[in-house]
Amino acid sequence: MYVEFLGIPRQRAGLSELEVEASTLGQLLDTLAVQCPALNELMSADGLHPSIVANLNGDQFVSDLKTPLAENDRLLILSADAGG
Amino acid sequence: MAHGYHGSYLRIDVTTGVADGVRLSDRVLRECIGGTGLGARLLLDAGAVAADPLSPESPLVFAFSPLVGSPLTTSAKFAVVSKSPLTGRFNDSLASSGFAIAGKRAGCDALVLVGRAPSLSVLVIDDGRVRLEPADDVRGDTCAAAEEKLRGRLGADYRIASIGPAGERGVRYATISHDGRHAGRGGSGTVLGSKNIKAIAVRGTQRTEWAHPRELTELSRDLSKRSFGPATAKYRELGTATNLLTFNRFGTLPTRNFQSGTFDEAEHLSPEQLSVAHSRARASCVACTIGCEHIYSLGDRAVRLEYESLFALGSLCGVGDGDTVLRASRRCDELGIDTISTGGTIAFAMECVERGLLDEPWLRFGSGDALLKAIELIGSREGIGDMLAEGSRCAAAIIGRDSIAFAPQVKGLEIPGYEPRGLQTMALGFAVGARGADHNRSGAYDVDFSDKVDRRHATLESVRHAIDTEDKAALMDSLILCKFLRRVLEDFYGESAAMLRAVTGWDVTADELRETARRIVAAKRQFNLLAGWTLDEDTLPERFLSTPLPNDPAASLSRERLEELVAEYHRQRGWSDA
Numbered sequence: 001m002y003v004e005f006l007g008i009p010r011q012r013a014g015l016s017e018l019e020v021e022a023s024t025l026g027q028l029l030d031t032l033a034v035q036c037p038a039l040n041e042l043m044s045a046d047g048l049h050p051s052i053v054a055n056l057n058g059d060q061f062v063s064d065l066k067t068p069l070a071e072n073d074r075l076l077i078l079s080a081d082a083g084g
Numbered sequence: 085m086a087h088g089y090h091g092s093y094l095r096i097d098v099t100t101g102v103a104d105g106v107r108l109s110d111r112v113l114r115e116c117i118g119g120t121g122l123g124a125r126l127l128l129d130a131g132a133v134a135a136d137p138l139s140p141e142s143p144l145v146f147a148f149s150p151l152v153g154s155p156l157t158t159s160a161k162f163a164v165v166s167k168s169p170l171t172g173r174f175n176d177s178l179a180s181s182g183f184a185i186a187g188k189r190a191g192c193d194a195l196v197l198v199g200r201a202p203s204l205s206v207l208v209i210d211d212g213r214v215r216l217e218p219a220d221d222v223r224g225d226t227c228a229a230a231e232e233k234l235r236g237r238l239g240a241d242y243r244i245a246s247i248g249p250a251g252e253r254g255v256r257y258a259t260i261s262h263d264g265r266h267a268g269r270g271g272s273g274t275v276l277g278s279k280n281i282k283a284i285a286v287r288g289t290q291r292t293e294w295a296h297p298r299e300l301t302e303l304s305r306d307l308s309k310r311s312f313g314p315a316t317a318k319y320r321e322l323g324t325a326t327n328l329l330t331f332n333r334f335g336t337l338p339t340r341n342f343q344s345g346t347f348d349e350a351e352h353l354s355p356e357q358l359s360v361a362h363s364r365a366r367a368s369c370v371a372c373t374i375g376c377e378h379i380y381s382l383g384d385r386a387v388r389l390e391y392e393s394l395f396a397l398g399s400l401c402g403v404g405d406g407d408t409v410l411r412a413s414r415r416c417d418e419l420g421i422d423t424i425s426t427g428g429t430i431a432f433a434m435e436c437v438e439r440g441l442l443d444e445p446w447l448r449f450g451s452g453d454a455l456l457k458a459i460e461l462i463g464s465r466e467g468i469g470d471m472l473a474e475g476s477r478c479a480a481a482i483i484g485r486d487s488i489a490f491a492p493q494v495k496g497l498e499i500p501g502y503e504p505r506g507l508q509t510m511a512l513g514f515a516v517g518a519r520g521a522d523h524n525r526s527g528a529y530d531v532d533f534s535d536k537v538d539r540r541h542a543t544l545e546s547v548r549h550a551i552d553t554e555d556k557a558a559l560m561d562s563l564i565l566c567k568f569l570r571r572v573l574e575d576f577y578g579e580s581a582a583m584l585r586a587v588t589g590w591d592v593t594a595d596e597l598r599e600t601a602r603r604i605v606a607a608k609r610q611f612n613l614l615a616g617w618t619l620d621e622d623t624l625p626e627r628f629l630s631t632p633l634p635n636d637p638a639a640s641l642s643r644e645r646l647e648e649l650v651a652e653y654h655r656q657r658g659w660s661d662a
């Protein structure tokens with residue numbers, strides 16, 4: 001599956017997308033913490049920092065670390081504050 | 085009298101140049117706080133709700149707040165409140181600058197302007213003493229040029245809010261500018277221009293005291309510290325312009341007058357791409373620790389660029405050239421016109437040309453030259469610019485042939501950069517907004533970008549979220565604090581109450597502020613009711629209710645669904661007169 005980064009997460013990761021293997025949101029965040037250490041400041045013990053959100057395939061916003069992920073999914077990670 | 089206030093406002097008749105101090109009671113101040121809340125109250129008390137907003141008797145209020153001048157970050161703000169010449173409804177536009185601090189030091193909590201000066205004038209307020217001076221030497225000047233000349237004439241310690249050439253010519257979405265910041269939406273600058281006032285110059289020495297200085301210092305220090313954290317990193321490091329790619333990815337970036345939610349050339353307009361050709365610097369408003377302003381070089385000058393300007397003058401007009409969008413944004417600033425209404429009205433005209441409803445073949449989507457030419461014509465009110473200077477709703481009435489169905493406005497105010505079909509809590513916020521479609525009076529997009537709702541399928545559950553964001557915005561606009569702090573405040577009402585207690589000495593609580601917020605929203609609606617509001621105004625243009633979003637057919641909002649949401653909104657508000 002692919003992770004897409006937008007806004008601050010993109011800036012911290014230094015790339016716009018990354019291919020990873022993960023079957024849940026929790027696994028994916030653990031993987032990102034290793035592969036992109038700069039993203040750690042955007043994470044908390046419960047998942048993402050409140051200023052960051054995750055969205056599955058442009059449809060549903062997800063926060064439950066047990067959220068299942070499929071091989072063809074695209075998870076978007078972006079600043080929670082979308083407006084301005 | 086409560087600390088943090090002077091306890092009076094200055095009523096200035098610019099026909100004669102005579103000013104009177106009018107007392108404000110503690111009760112009124114506590115009920116309204118300041119900014120939008122106080123402005124709405126003063127506007128209602130002044131009467132003239134039915135008057136033409138550009139008539140001499142229609143008041144224009146500059147409202148400060150108890151927090152202005154305090155060490156609380158982002159508190160140097162003022163609200164300009166009047167009946168809008170664009171919508172005929174309530175309008176409040178806010179700006180951050182030293183004008184707020186200087187205005188309050190003049191010894192009042194608000195300025196209320198009525199009348200019409202005999203000739204174009206500068207209103208000078210020197211520590212509460214008022215006089216009119218000729219403005220012949222700044223006639224036709226840009227906002228920045230007028231400000232510079234007047235500070236040279238009057239003294240560097242004056243803070244000057246001015247209109248540009250567009251405000252002098254009655255463009256209905258003219259702004260009031262100070263230090264490059266604009267009270268931008270709804271035509272506040274048009275109202276000031278109608279009073280024959282080119283600029284207001286103010287200085288003063290009268291400070292207010294804080295009830296609990298030590299507590300206020302601690303609160304301010306803590307708030308400033310938190311304002312440097314992750315909750316504001318987006319604004320500080322990338323600026324609001326970064327929204328463009330996010331919205332494009334979600335298919336909610338208004339493009340070619342809302343005919344699409346994606347723009348092929350969006351990458352060209354990203355902050356990262358713009359920074360390649362134009363060096364970027366950061367700046368802050370006065371008394372702000374966030375530093376959200378991102379200023380791009382353009383030749384030997386600079387231009388501030390926000391997401392709303394970027395979308396309105398970029399994707400909405402189909403223009404993907406960053407250099408052109410920067411030029412267009414700068415020109416709007418110089419002329420003193422709202423970039424959202426400018427872009428929205430031009431994009432509407434471009435679609436009219438595309439449909440054969442308007443015989444202006446040069447005015448095509450994607451043409452940067454056409455965009456820049458149209459802005460000049462609006463600013464000078466020449467040619468088609470005279471019609472476009474009236475806004476998209478009025479232009480649609482002139483063009484006819486059902487073009488109102490795709491005029492991008494609610495109550496006459498052009499829609500900001502959020503596609504309503506793909507962001508349906510925001511769609512409700514737009515529909516019911518007192519000043520029309522606006523993202524600063526309803527932050528419902530925050531809800532759409534969360535797991536609280538399905539952004540493509542609003543339900544009755546969405547309504548309470550829309551109300552919650554509208555109430556919070558009303559309180560922030562009255563305290564006044566910048567909305568970019570909203571995620572910094574973990575206990576929004578509780579922390580707001582603590583700040584207000586430290587400044588005023590009132591025993592105000594979170595629950596009281598919840599009621600205050602609702603009262604302020606109701607006051608804006610009360611103004612609209614008296615001005616002739618009817619329920620059919622709380623809607624969206626036909627395009628959004630009859631056609632799914634072309635790039636995302638699942639994003640569909642029927643008229644019946646929106647009417648249900650609006651009815652539930654009125655029910656939850658307790659408004660039975662709809």
